[in-house]
Amino acid sequence: KNEVEQSPQNLTAQEGEFITINCSYSVGISALHWLQQHPGGGIVSLFMLSSGKKKHGRLIATINIQEKHSSLHITASHPRDSAVYICAVSRGDGGSQGNLIFGKGTKLSVKP
């Protein structure tokens, strides 16, 4: 079982829909990152969080440390949101804080 699990693997939505991508992890962490990767492109960091909730524009990220779960929400989705969204965690067990464990990603396609 992977230490970081994302669901769903693939997601198709209509423009304007509210989208939720989930991330569960099984290790102790000190921080969780949400990343965005466009096809053939680079990676953009969306959020880094260790507790609570963060909001940036139409994106909202939440984390529940007790349940070892995080969600990424996209409100009023748009075709330009189509990308792979990746959850990654920094271990909190005293190991190297630069050693991120990545989920396999959620491929989002937003149809006009």
Next chain:
Amino acid sequence: NAGVMQNPRHLVRRRGQEARLRCSPMKGHSHVYWYRQLPEEGLKFMVYLQKENIIDESGMPKERFSAEFPKEGPSILRIQQVVRGDSAAYFCASSPKQANTGELFFGEGSRLTVL
């Protein structure tokens, strides 16, 4: 303030040749991380460096791979005697702090193809 710069963006090598991938972190960032993304697979951590020091290389293959981040100049990921299985996208990220306290900034990646 320029972002994280990686070059080359695309590199083609024949089996047995050497590949050198360069990463210039954002100005003021002293933490550099390298990750590999194999075709149809997720990202994997390779190595974490600060200036002139390797902090964590637990994700580096034991042979043929090395990394450095000299006092002056970019960080370099070096792959000797490349094999077809090395074909992948290699991403570099930098941070002003460790990855659990500072946001990561990624480069566009270097895509290595081994013929």
